Amino acid sequence: MRDIAVIGIGMMKWGELWEKSIRDLAVEASLNCLADAGIDRVDTISIGCMSGGIFNGQEHLASMIPDYLGMKNTPAMRVESACASGGLAVRTAFLEIASGMSDYALAVGVEKMTDVSGGEATDGLATAADQDYEAFNGINFPGLYALMAKAHMHRYGTTREQMADVAVKNHRNGNLNPLAQFPGLMTREQVMNSVMVADPLRLMDCSPITDGAAAVLLTTVEEAKRLKKHPLVVISGIGLASDTIQLCQRKDILKCPAIELAGQKALKMAGKTIRDINFAEIHDCFTISEIMIMEELGIVERGQGGPATSAGHTALDGKFPINTSGGLKSKGHPVGATGVAQIYEVVTQLRGTAGKRQLKNAKVGMTQNMGGSGGSCVIHILEAKS
Amino acid sequence: MRDIAVIGIGMMKWGELWEKSIRDLAVEASLNCLADAGIDRVDTISIGCMSGGIFNGQEHLASMIPDYLGMKNTPAMRVESACASGGLAVRTAFLEIASGMSDYALAVGVEKMTDVSGGEATDGLATAADQDYEAFNGINFPGLYALMAKAHMHRYGTTREQMADVAVKNHRNGNLNPLAQFPGLMTREQVMNSVMVADPLRLMDCSPITDGAAAVLLTTVEEAKRLKKHPLVVISGIGLASDTIQLCQRKDILKCPAIELAGQKALKMAGKTIRDINFAEIHDCFTISEIMIMEELGIVERGQGGPATSAGHTALDGKFPINTSGGLKSKGHPVGATGVAQIYEVVTQLRGTAGKRQLKNAKVGMTQNMGGSGGSCVIHILEAKS
Numbered sequence: 001m002r003d004i005a006v007i008g009i010g011m012m013k014w015g016e017l018w019e020k021s022i023r024d025l026a027v028e029a030s031l032n033c034l035a036d037a038g039i040d041r042v043d044t045i046s047i048g049c050m051s052g053g054i055f056n057g058q059e060h061l062a063s064m065i066p067d068y069l070g071m072k073n074t075p076a077m078r079v080e081s082a083c084a085s086g087g088l089a090v091r092t093a094f095l096e097i098a099s100g101m102s103d104y105a106l107a108v109g110v111e112k113m114t115d116v117s118g119g120e121a122t123d124g125l126a127t128a129a130d131q132d133y134e135a136f137n138g139i140n141f142p143g144l145y146a147l148m149a150k151a152h153m154h155r156y157g158t159t160r161e162q163m164a165d166v167a168v169k170n171h172r173n174g175n176l177n178p179l180a181q182f183p184g185l186m187t188r189e190q191v192m193n194s195v196m197v198a199d200p201l202r203l204m205d206c207s208p209i210t211d212g213a214a215a216v217l218l219t220t221v222e223e224a225k226r227l228k229k230h231p232l233v234v235i236s237g238i239g240l241a242s243d244t245i246q247l248c249q250r251k252d253i254l255k256c257p258a259i260e261l262a263g264q265k266a267l268k269m270a271g272k273t274i275r276d277i278n279f280a281e282i283h284d285c286f287t288i289s290e291i292m293i294m295e296e297l298g299i300v301e302r303g304q305g306g307p308a309t310s311a312g313h314t315a316l317d318g319k320f321p322i323n324t325s326g327g328l329k330s331k332g333h334p335v336g337a338t339g340v341a342q343i344y345e346v347v348t349q350l351r352g353t354a355g356k357r358q359l360k361n362a363k364v365g366m367t368q369n370m371g372g373s374g375g376s377c378v379i380h381i382l383e384a385k386s
Numbered sequence: 387m388r389d390i391a392v393i394g395i396g397m398m399k400w401g402e403l404w405e406k407s408i409r410d411l412a413v414e415a416s417l418n419c420l421a422d423a424g425i426d427r428v429d430t431i432s433i434g435c436m437s438g439g440i441f442n443g444q445e446h447l448a449s450m451i452p453d454y455l456g457m458k459n460t461p462a463m464r465v466e467s468a469c470a471s472g473g474l475a476v477r478t479a480f481l482e483i484a485s486g487m488s489d490y491a492l493a494v495g496v497e498k499m500t501d502v503s504g505g506e507a508t509d510g511l512a513t514a515a516d517q518d519y520e521a522f523n524g525i526n527f528p529g530l531y532a533l534m535a536k537a538h539m540h541r542y543g544t545t546r547e548q549m550a551d552v553a554v555k556n557h558r559n560g561n562l563n564p565l566a567q568f569p570g571l572m573t574r575e576q577v578m579n580s581v582m583v584a585d586p587l588r589l590m591d592c593s594p595i596t597d598g599a600a601a602v603l604l605t606t607v608e609e610a611k612r613l614k615k616h617p618l619v620v621i622s623g624i625g626l627a628s629d630t631i632q633l634c635q636r637k638d639i640l641k642c643p644a645i646e647l648a649g650q651k652a653l654k655m656a657g658k659t660i661r662d663i664n665f666a667e668i669h670d671c672f673t674i675s676e677i678m679i680m681e682e683l684g685i686v687e688r689g690q691g692g693p694a695t696s697a698g699h700t701a702l703d704g705k706f707p708i709n710t711s712g713g714l715k716s717k718g719h720p721v722g723a724t725g726v727a728q729i730y731e732v733v734t735q736l737r738g739t740a741g742k743r744q745l746k747n748a749k750v751g752m753t754q755n756m757g758g759s760g761g762s763c764v765i766h767i768l769e770a771k772s
Contacts, residue, residue, distance in 0.1 A: 057517045
């Protein structure tokens with residue numbers, strides 16, 4: 001298998017981007033990425049998007065995006081695994097190059113969610129759950145994650161304050177990210193007094209509905225060394241796994257085997273343990289998710305996600321910084337774009353160009369991108385190489 | 387790049403399968419495929435589906451299908467390029483193995499289209515066109531292909547009779563395929579007297595709305611030789627290309643560069659010319675499509691698709707048999723499944739197990755699967771190896 005590097009990254013400020021269509025977003029992020037790479041060779045394009053069909057009445061992005069990018073005829077595919085679609089797009093670009101089918105592969109993640117109402121967006125997102133057995137019966141994602149939160153509080157003594165501290169920390173990081181949708185600072189009290197969505201989760205425990213896109217350009221390490229535009233960043237590990245789509249089918253509502261397995265695979269491929277990872281972007285679709293994922297990946301012991309957060313261990317200056325970008329919570333969560341934007345942030349940190357939120361020790365980073373209530377998970381490990 | 391073989395194929399009789407859900411269909415085809423392969427090792431699953439979101443309110447098949455297949459935790463992805471989603475799923479499975487990431491890759495294509503009304507299905511399919519500039523303004527696929535048909539009749543003198551003969555031939559083949567949705571024989575007059583859909587295309591020029599699934603299992607040639615359950619069938623060439631999503635943006639409404647480019651790539655990879663191909667399954671979503679695709683691939687000269695059809699050159703006993711399965715027209719067109727079912731048919735012919743529709747000279751076959759009005763195209767070349 002060929003060794004793969006990330007040589008370009010592109011995004012835009014995320015938000016409610018009324019004046020931009022899904023095609024505009026994908027094209028803008030891609031052009032920013034190619035400008036960053038200083039090259040416009042693209043052999044193949046993989047597009048991560050959860051539901052252009054439901055949100056925009058637009059499937060067939062594999063034709064539309066190369067076309068509007070001025071690269072018609074370029075081989076392209078759209079990939080989807082709900083909110084893990086972006087991570088999947090990066091993995092697909094990786095496969096294209098690893099197999100020798102392509103030398104330069106662009107991965108772009110995009111979602112334009114505000115073409116429909118907030119209620120319709122929540123219903124659209126619920127198609128990532130089991131339609132026949134979950135969504136049809138009235139439970140959607142805030143409800144599913146609320147069940148996990150209640151169980152976590154009951155079993156481990158996780159507190160409302162600890163969950164709020166995830167949001168406070170992520171908004172503190174997002175405040176330093178000029179591309180974040182909601183960069184405003186937030187206090188623990190503000191989170192805990194925000195409107196109730198699904199007990200115990202309140203509005204400020206939930207990631208927002210967002211329009212946005214992100215893109216990364218991959219090539220072989222050999223080509224990257226020849227180009228030398230940026231410090232070398234390689235993808236050393238990838239893990240992908242699935243699990244039951246229904247939360248109620250899990251053996252343990254607080255264990256998420258897709259995350260554990262994807263993490264093990266990625267670490268094995270990279271020849272590392274979790275102790276070798278310096279920082280991570282993880283899928284904080286709800287505050288409780290960040291706590292559970294930290295535990296599932298072995299960053300902390302089971303039940304210690306809440307206390308570790310409140311102790312500052314996952315802050316920018318903590319032992320293991322998490323979501324330096326602001327995460328889904330503050331940066332925003334245009335679902336198909338999120339997994340690609342996680343790579344954007346890790347590469348930015350590994351290059352040492354993260355500005356005010358730059359970590360001191362950023363050599364090895366991880367991204368963890370997840371679909372549904374943990375029905376699928378994609379994990380990447382990236383390393384700065386000198 | 388590793389050499390890849392097809393070691394298992396699975397389908398079911400297609401039709402209006404009211405009693406089966408999208409998950410049932412995907413699982414049934416997959417289990418049939420694994421039974422055919424005589425093995426149940428699956429390292430990864432790629433799922434081709436155009437729009438589970440619109441047709442079934444169900445995204446995240448990458449979690450649901452492995453789960454219901456009894457293979458939860460298996461890495462999976464859903465891929466989409468409108469009606470070319472099935473071909474893309476096979477190509478993705480190929481990449482998985484070619485890259486060394488997996489050794490056994492299952493590709494399953496599925497679409498459950500009768501959960502919505504016929505009008506809603508046509509609207510859903512129109513999301514493969516440009517929503518903002520084509521679909522929104524009222525043109526859908528029968529209309530787009532009718533424009534091409536009119537232009538083809540005008541430029542090349544293609545006749546209504548010749549188009550009807552495509553349907554007559556495909557129903558004659560489908561009549562020999564126990565899995566076809568509409569195996570009934572049809573006369574030229576019946577096609578030409580069927581109800582008008584979009585002038586000059588009548589109902590019997592159009593592929594139907596179908597529920598169905600198909601699956602294929604790939605592994606390395608080395609593994610296939612070790613297993614030896616079936617005659618060896620290898621995938622020797624793959625081509626993927628895109629083009630403008632809007633028909634009106636083409637330089638020539640009768641040329642489809644995505645087909646031409648994908649064909650050239652696949653032939654180059656296989657080290658062949660179109661003269662080396664014995665037969666093909668091609669994307670006859672409308673009768674005019676089969677005529678245009680034959681010409682675009684160079685099977686016949688431009689303008690000769692109609693006359694060649696009426697002369698019987700593409701019949702079972704013709705010089706270059708096309709759509710021995712009955713094609714989309716008679717076998718049915720569950721959009722995400724079609725590209726995988728094309729592989730099913732070619733493998734069946736190459737194995738020599740096609741029964742009454744078995745070709746005498748089937749050594750090298752081609753599949754051509756297309757999205758939208760030609761905005762994307764995936765082509766595979768398969769060969770029987772002794």
